Structure formats: structure tokens, C-alpha cells
Amino acid sequence: MALNHTANGVYTIAATPFLPDGTLDLVSVDRLTDFYLGTGVSGMTILGIMGEANKLEPEESLQITRQVVDRADVPVIVGVSAPGLAAMRSLARNAMDLGAAGVMIAPPPSLRTDDQIITYYAQAVEAVGEDVPFVIQDYPLTLTVVMTPGVIRTIVNNHPSCVMLKHEDWPGLEKISRLRAFQKANEMRAISILCGNGGLFLDFETERGADGAMTGYAFPDMLVDVVKLQQAGERDAAHDLFDAHLPLMRYEQQQGVGLAVRKYVLAKRGVIASDAQRKPGSAITATAKGEIDYLLSRVARFDKRAAL
Amino acid sequence: MALNHTANGVYTIAATPFLPDGTLDLVSVDRLTDFYLGTGVSGMTILGIMGEANKLEPEESLQITRQVVDRADVPVIVGVSAPGLAAMRSLARNAMDLGAAGVMIAPPPSLRTDDQIITYYAQAVEAVGEDVPFVIQDYPLTLTVVMTPGVIRTIVNNHPSCVMLKHEDWPGLEKISRLRAFQKANEMRAISILCGNGGLFLDFETERGADGAMTGYAFPDMLVDVVKLQQAGERDAAHDLFDAHLPLMRYEQQQGVGLAVRKYVLAKRGVIASDAQRKPGSAITATAKGEIDYLLSRVARFDKRAAL
Amino acid sequence: MALNHTANGVYTIAATPFLPDGTLDLVSVDRLTDFYLGTGVSGMTILGIMGEANKLEPEESLQITRQVVDRADVPVIVGVSAPGLAAMRSLARNAMDLGAAGVMIAPPPSLRTDDQIITYYAQAVEAVGEDVPFVIQDYPLTLTVVMTPGVIRTIVNNHPSCVMLKHEDWPGLEKISRLRAFQKANEMRAISILCGNGGLFLDFETERGADGAMTGYAFPDMLVDVVKLQQAGERDAAHDLFDAHLPLMRYEQQQGVGLAVRKYVLAKRGVIASDAQRKPGSAITATAKGEIDYLLSRVARFDKRAAL
């Protein structure tokens, strides 16, 4: 089940469940996987930033990969970004051996010039192997690396194994339009574009030509519906559903505390046993929980799934 | 009409109107001022980042200050952030002489440690004069300077002329709670807290203890209403109104293109003659304009002021 | 005396003399100008970072420009970098009217991609006018903007008024070689390359094809001699002189305190009345002064000019 450029729909960014003492909660890994599958996602992305990947021991990363890949009947993408290419290579090879569909690679924050970015992806492809389908993660807000549409085009054209862009530039609507224009003009190979940034612009990103979402909002079922409604041409309905969730999505997309919000809601939905993060993690106050509960009650007026 | 810590409500961040050829549109300055006053704002802030302050000649800055201060019957805050203290001092003194109520000072992006930030504000206060009421602008997303609540407390306590915080840390709800707790414990003098960040969290910021908003969303009338509803204890009504605007607010809060969106809407509302920015400025495509029009039509279902 | 691509030798970065109370020391401006001219410099650069340009009022900047241009019989370059293009334009036009030979433009720190840098210089050229010769300042350590040789080539080729590169990338020897190779291959117009970074690599930069130095080391006479010796093919003699000064040059090139060191030495040489900086400035301790005195005494064993 290798990843390719036709991927679309929602690839959920999977949280990593921990017990309150910080150990991996492997039971919840299964339950969470089942939950995601039940929401209708087209794929899963594990070991990303929101998956607390950098807090895991290498063996734990492989354990989670094995467990999710074995259980899921959808493509699983594994985040393999690492400070060094050796660690990236070994995680990528191991993940592919375990059955992953592809890997996601973010640029290291030190990159500045167009050439540096293009060269880095060439080195990364050499490291993980040209046979491994990969996703470019374009996330300037966190990574401080800015890729122009032209740079992305070069990377795509240089590497047949580049099949997807995780688009989370901000603002980014024009970037999607530019990339799709490149394709239309036969200047760039076709790729799948899935959007991140907590889904905050998914309503218009799909209209601009994105194939769907790759984010971890605690209601992936809503994201799935929005993408489907847009694909079916039901613009108003898509926006109605999206807008009902937007106040909560915005609250969950806060840098730093966002993961705590997301895990709180996932725990409320009953899919993870604890909202604990492995250290160092962020916590939310009782006041914040009250705000989330209030937001959920408001979403629930429109979408019953939020009545928790 | 000196600014003090009791300030509350909405201090709108004023746009600066230009004609398509880049010259100042002084006629629209008056019309825009009248428009803001008509929306019920408690004050105005001019020459901020969104006011394209750094594109103005010194004489132009004074011309705008003079015109707005003379026309407005509410306090006017002037942004005086500058790479050097000499320029800051002369703009501040001139603005106060013209009748400004106070000045706003952002930290230069090079500051890192707590001591550096505290020292900088001491130098700035010495430069502009201890008699000039000032606002701390706390905007890490753009300025890259991170102020802890403790650092803000020190600045407030060191300088009686510090009367307000423009709060646009993100996330920032807990910061407001921390600062208000300092006040309650008599560890910090009382200050006014007005919130920026495009108003994206105003619904909860007011619940956390903020006194209102200081942002430039193209519907300041809505911001005024939300603050009033919250002050009147009408939580649900405040959120209902806020949520109706949130899809558009989010669209307007995009880094870089946000000002173009704002000016487009202000022009549609008839308060500025042109949505032109002085170079270098951002422009929005026809597709983007279509998206804004669609968002306006959706907001208008709830709030007739958006029916343009 | 317009600046052009044949410029070579040493363009000293001029300090700006202040009295201990922070006012401009106009008497020392003349004395300092005479001193620089006496050291054999080919030109002067005023109002740069080390000239405390951002602490000056606009009128002060013009006063210094007028005074130096009138007195100097060598080309004077004026630093016009500013947060906004309007301020840059007015300073540039005024400086040229007063007789400056050209202007120096640094990129604002927010620029990231190749396109952003190229576009910025196009906007700056439009602002100051295509008739104004300008210098690109390439200083990533302080400005965080990284320009590849290819980007510099594009800017040079796009703008005939670009006649010089102030090269202070670090490391930068290969960059000089690359740019000179572009010229040799007729891929880039000829430009003058003068090197900054406190002169720390001037010994090899000249061997790589640089035309000289643009820096403010307190012994410009030594820089002049090193460039002349290299141009005369006396490699060993050039390195001998350079190496004798290197311990002091290194000490002076410390970020933040470097200017205090430089002014201390210039005051010891009798060319400025006070080593004061306008606020906010850095100061050096008695221990540091003792270290500088010791270094001067060591340099003086080889170069009598350091016997102060």
C-alpha cells in the first residue's frame, strides 16, 4: 500500500497516548487507531510533531509503527524528521520494512536559501532511499524555513518519490493555487496536497485545489465530512459544518497548549485513557477545561458528535 | 485626555488610507476617523504595524497624528516603535504636543533575556519622558520577543507611566489570568489590558479579565458589541455574535495579506476611497476577493452590517 | 564623484563622535574625517551600523553627511537602510543632493527566500532612484538574511546602479571566488567587492579577488597597507602586518562591545574627544581597557602606530 500522488481525503495526525506516569499506553494506541479508522479517514500519519515523536525512544517509535500499521487498513505515513540523516534513514527503513506507506520529512530550521532547501531534500532522499515515497512538510511558522512554490516544484521534479505536500504555510491559499497552476501548465508533476495548520483554512484550501487535510483536530470525522461535501460541490453545507467547529478548532490550534486541548477532547470522546503528555508537556488549567467544555456544548448545537 | 489604567472597550488600530499612486489620502483619513468614532470605539491607535507606519515619512506621521487627534473626541495612542531611541523620542514628544493620549512601544526583535527587555523599557521611558503614558506591545509572533508575566510585572512596577498592555501573545489566555492574579495579590499595579491578534480570542480574553480589544478588524462595531455584551454578562450572546464573524476574522488575520483583506472590506464599507497600500504592499487576487465576498455574505446572515 | 565598480582600497566605516552627554560632537566629526583621509583611505562610509545610525534624528544624519561630504576629497557612501522605503528614499535623495557618491542598502531581517531578497532590492532601487549608485550589504551574522552568490548575481544584473558588494558573509572566501568566477564567465557585470567583518579575513579576501576593505577597524592605516602590499604581490609582508594586528582586530570585532573598543582606541589615538556612545550603548570595564592597552603594546612591537 505505497503512498502515491492520488492520495486524498483526511490523513489524521495521530496523537500518541501515554499513561499518567509517562509510559506508552499501548492499549489506547489500538483504541485510538480504531477510532480514527471509524471516522472515515483515508490514512494516518504517526510520529509527527503532535505525536510527541521527539520524546520517544527509537524502540518505542518502532513499536508504535508496528502496532498501527498492523491494525490499520489505510496507508500509514511515518514522520522521520531528525537532526541527522543517519537517524532519519534508520527510522525510515525500519518503518517501511514494517509496512508503512511512506515517510514525512520536514526541513531542519537552519535552512535559509532556496539552494539549501533543495540540497537538503536531495540528501534526505539519498539517505532514505529513492524507493521510499515521501511527503514534504512545509511548516514555516514552527520550522522557520520558507519554501517558495518554485522550490517545491524543483523538489517534486527532482525526486519521483516525492508524492505529497503537507501544506501548512500561513497564509497559504495562493500557494496552493500556484502549485496547481504549475501542474496545469505541465511544469510540475502531479502531487497530492493535504493541509495542516489545525485545519483552520480547510474550507477554502479544498476550494483552491487541495486534496484534503492532514491534521490532528480531535474531530477528524468533521474534517472527513467537510472534504466530502466540498468534493460533492456542496459548498454552503461544507462551510456551515466547518464554521460550527471553527471556534473550537481555533482554540485547539494554539501553539504549545494545542496538544493538551486535543488530548483533553480525545479523552472526553473516550478514545484515549488519559490526556497525559510525556515530559516536557503542557497542561491546561481548570479554567481552560471549562472553556473547552463550553465550546463543545456550542458545537454540539450543530453537530451532535460534540455532545460529550 | 491622558491615557490611564482605566481604559477599556475597543481601541481600534487605524488603517492609513493611501491613494492608488501611494500618496496619503487625507480626505479618507477624516472619513475613516469619523467611521471609527461612529462604531463606538473608546479610543484609536494610529501608526501601528497595520497602519503601515514604517512606510511614512516623519512629516507624514505628524500630519496624520494632527488630523486624527484634532478630529477625534476619544483618546488617541500613537505607535512610536523605532529602531533607535532618538527617532522614538522625537515622534513621541511631537505626538504628545499635538494632543495624543499616550504612545505604544514594541520591543526590538533582537531582545532575548528578561534583563534585556526590562532594560530596554527603562531606556525607552527615559527617552520619551516619564510623563508620557505608554502601552507595552507584547507581540511575540511578529517581534520574536517573549515576555513572561513576571517581566511585564517588573516593567509595570518600575514605570508609573506604563498604563496599558497591548496583549497579543499567542496563546495568551493564561497570561491574562496570571497578570490579573498579580494585581489581585497586590504584586502589580493595575493596568488596562487590551487584546490584539486580530481579535481571534476576544471572546475568552474578556472572560479572563481583559478590558477590551486593540485591533483593527474591519468591523470594530462588532468588537464593541462583544465587549459590551461580555461586560453585561451576556456570555452566550457575546459568543454568538463573535462566532458569526470568526470565519472572516480568521481570514483577515493572515500574516502578510491580512492588511489587504482589511482594506478591501473597509473600502467596501465605503470608509476609504481605495484599498491601496503604499509600496511595498501586499495585494489580493480576484479569487481571494471572491472568498471575502462569500464570507461577508455568510456573516450578513447573522449581522446585517456585513451585507455590503 | 559617483561611485562605480572600479572602487578599491579601503572605504572606512566611520564612527560617529558624541560628547559624554550624548550630543553630536561636530568638532570631532571634522577631526575624525581628517584622520581617515590622512590614513590613505580611498573612501568613507557613514551612517552604518557601527556609526550608530539608528540613534540619530533625521536632521542629525543630514548634518553629518553635509559635513563629511564637504570636507572629504574621497567618495562618501551613506548607509540608508531603514525599516521603510519612504525613510530610505528621503535619506538617499538628500544624501545624494549633498554630494554623496552612493548609498548602502542592507536587507531587512525578515527576508527569507531568494525571491524575497531579489524583490526587495528591486523595490529599494525604485525607491531611491535608478540613478543612485548603491552597495549591497551582505551581512548574515547580524541581519540573518542569507544571499547565495546566484542571488547577488541576479541583483547585480537586474540593476545597473548596483556597483559594489559589501561582503561580510562568514565564512565568505568561497563566495568571493564564486562571484569573480561569474564575472570571468561573463555571467555577471563587474562590481567592486569590499570586505567587512572587522577585517578579520582581509589577508585572504584580497587574494581571492576582493578589491579591498570596508570596515571600521581603528587602524585603517594598517588596512590600507595590507591592501597595497597584496596588490603589489608582497604576500608575506601583507600577512606579517596583518597578523601583528589580528589579536586586536579580533578583540575589536566582538559583537555588541566592539564599538566601545573601537571608540576607546580612536580616543587614545586622539581623533575623537570622547569614546561615548549615544544611548543605548555599550561600555567596557577597566579590565577590558587594560586588555586593550596590553594588546596595543604588543601590536606596537611590530607597528609603531599602535604605540599610544
Add this chain to the structure above:
Amino acid sequence: MALNHTANGVYTIAATPFLPDGTLDLVSVDRLTDFYLGTGVSGMTILGIMGEANKLEPEESLQITRQVVDRADVPVIVGVSAPGLAAMRSLARNAMDLGAAGVMIAPPPSLRTDDQIITYYAQAVEAVGEDVPFVIQDYPLTLTVVMTPGVIRTIVNNHPSCVMLKHEDWPGLEKISRLRAFQKANEMRAISILCGNGGLFLDFETERGADGAMTGYAFPDMLVDVVKLQQAGERDAAHDLFDAHLPLMRYEQQQGVGLAVRKYVLAKRGVIASDAQRKPGSAITATAKGEIDYLLSRVARFDKRAAL
């Protein structure tokens, strides 16, 4: 042989030898270890930034640690900085089990405020264990994290296992004086201070109270001599030796290409079989090699060890 605050002299930052094909050169690891020991170093630091640590697989890191610790009769410090605490913990525990004397911990580049830095070290100490002696790496130029003397004092006082500061702030002489003043005033526990930054200020750092150097300059024998001469009060002799090497030290301290220079010299000295770096690495041109050869020949006029 646990590390403690009395450590002094030179702790060399060890290079990691690779064969031209990128595999670890374990034979050269032994030879390099013997070479360092022969130069009179007091200790060794492995797996630092200059040791290409982030390009190694976890097992390779342990292999090198085992080999060096077993062979060396001096304390070995292991760099354990990692994006996540789990990886840091496992490397630290494994290294200590193998006989390391302590670990070195750099702050992640995202830290900004004093509190964030202090908190991070508390989390790191909890992760590696309070029984593991550790070194703070204070390297703002590369890490972008700025620690005030007061922050370092807090970390030292909070954690008895903090026994050393690797000081490579720039400029940093006053910082050393401040920290030693804290100690003298009994405000901070005694720690060892060893200096990095390629040794570029070692001549004065030792005079300010530093206990020696922790850097990887290709002539650790010279660093050892300079520290000894300073400890013996032979100031002029120390500076004479230091100054003779400074032109080469400066050349080796270039960001990015510095390691290539260092490995080139080490290979010339016959202690590593190849100057290869594991990908992605930097290479130096024939012109650069000529420049290094020239510098070596000049150093050799004073110090025969450079006659290669």
C-alpha cells in the same frame, strides 16, 4: 572518575573519524584518542556538534563512547543534547554505564525566556538523573539561546550535579568575570569553566578566571601550553604562543567549513586516516587547502609542531 568542579586544563572536543565512504573509522578512533592523550589534555569531550553527533546512529554513538572511555585515562564527557528528553536520557544512562565522567547538555534553540531555560535544565536533570554530573553548554551563536550570568547561577545552585560551564558566549569575557564574582560573593557554588569558540579568546579567558579550554582546535598541544603558561603566570609567553596560532585558529573557526579545516589538519598530522565527513558535510577547495598550508608554514616559524 566522575567529573567535578575542579576540572581544569584542556578538554578537547574530539572529532569523529570516518572513512571516505562514510563508515566509522574505528582504527582512527583509537589513534585519535592516543594523539589527544599525548598532547596532555586533561579530558575529552565526545559526540559534540563538531563530533558530527547528530549524524550517528544510536549504536554508533555507544560504540565510540565505549572505545574512547576504555582507552582514555582521562575523564570523558559525552554530549547528550537531543531534541527529546527520552533520547537524552537513554544516551546519558548508557554513556555513564560505559564509564563516562559526565554529560554535556545544550539548550534547544526554541528557548527564549529565563524561566524557560531554567525549567529546561530542571527537566533535563530529572531525565538523566541527579547523579550524573553535567556541563551546561552556553553557545548562543549557534543555539540562539541567551543565558544571563544570573540564569547560569540559578541552574548551578538548583542542581548540585551541574559541575561545569562550557562557555562559548561571544563576547564572553565579562560573563566569566561576573560568574567568578558570584562565586567570590558566595552567591554561586564553585564550578569549572572551560571555554569554547574555537579557542579564539583563550588568552584572555584564562586571565578572567576560566579553568581552561574545551574546544577542538587541531593543535590541542598548543592550548595545553597556553593554559599552563597562564597558570604559571607567564603572560607574555602565553600570548606569544597564542598569537602565533591565531591566524590559523581564526581560519578553523569559520562556521560550517571549520570542521573540514580541522579534519584536514588532523589528517596532515597523521592522526586520522581521512578528512572525510559523513554526509551532509562540508568540503574545502584546493584554494582553501593552499591557504591552510600557507598558514601552517607561518605558524611553524614559531611552533615547530605546525611544520607538517
